[in-house]
Amino acid sequence: MGSERRREREKEQRRSAILRSARKEFFEKGFRAVTVDSIARRAELSKGAIYLYFKSKEEIYAQILLRDIDKFHDKVDALLDTSKSASDNLRSYAEVYSAFFISDRELFRIFMNFMIQHNPVNFTPNINDHIVKSTNQTVIVIEQILQMGVERGEFPGCHNVRICRNALWGLLNGIISLHLFTGREDTREERVRAQIRGGLEIFIAGLRSETKP
Numbered sequence: 600m601g602s603e604r605r606r607e608r609e610k611e612q613r614r615s616a617i618l619r620s621a622r623k624e625f626f627e628k629g630f631r632a633v634t635v636d637s638i639a640r641r642a643e644l645s646k647g648a649i650y651l652y653f654k655s656k657e658e659i660y661a662q663i664l665l666r667d668i669d670k671f672h673d674k675v676d677a678l679l680d681t682s683k684s685a686s687d688n689l690r691s692y693a694e695v696y697s698a699f700f701i702s703d704r705e706l707f708r709i710f711m712n713f714m715i716q717h718n719p720v721n722f723t724p725n726i727n728d729h730i731v732k733s734t735n736q737t738v739i740v741i742e743q744i745l746q747m748g749v750e751r752g753e754f755p756g757c758h759n760v761r762i763c764r765n766a767l768w769g770l771l772n773g774i775i776s777l778h779l780f781t782g783r784e785d786t787r788e789e790r791v792r793a794q795i796r797g798g799l800e801i802f803i804a805g806l807r808s809e810t811k812p
Contacts, residue, residue, distance in 0.1 A: 617638065617642050618659065621633070621638045621663060625660060630713075668737060671696075672733065675695055675740045676740070678691055678695065685745065685747050686753065686803050701775075704779055704780070708780075738764060745757055745760045745806075753807065756807060770795075
């Protein structure tokens with residue numbers, strides 16, 4: 600391996616180590632309480648070393664979100680299966696969604712903090728737009744599944760695909776938020792999965808209903 604290639608690999612390893620340390624800081628303390636100094640201490644680096652890779656705390660936070668949102672998008676990008684019912688596609692999506700965040704509670708808390716914070720993170724417009732666009736990509740599969748269900752006549756109760764999409768996304772995040780950080784650790788995963796399965800079946804029953812709005 601050439602020296603230049605080795606340096607690039609070491610640089611990427613150091614960058615990834617900083618992001619891992621920052622993730623834990625944001626998870627434990629929330630965005631406002633974290634500083635570049637605290638990230639440096641956890642990563643066992645100097646503050647100056649952090650600035651060799653990132654311009655600010657905001658950039659670090661953004662990179663965590665973007666990297667992990669993209670990972671999730673890769674998991675669901677090819678999830679739509681037209682050979683199955685729309686209902687079964689929604690079940691598959693919900694299973695992947697819940698499994699992803701059950702296995703990474705740090706990311707879920709960071710992601711939710713970004714979505715609902717009262718004082719927006721001071722991102723540049725470009726970074727903010729990038730995060731919003733990436734986040735939208737994670738739910739566009741829901742919209743595609745719902746649209747398929749409407750077109751096939753399976754979901755006559757879905758009179759507005761975008762509203763139905765947002766309602767389902769809210770259902771998933773709400774259940775995960777309620778159960779992911781509470782109760783017994785040994786039963787937590789199954790509680791989240793069971794609640795999502797039950798909530799999703801109620802939601803699907805509503806989509807299948809021909810009741811007028």
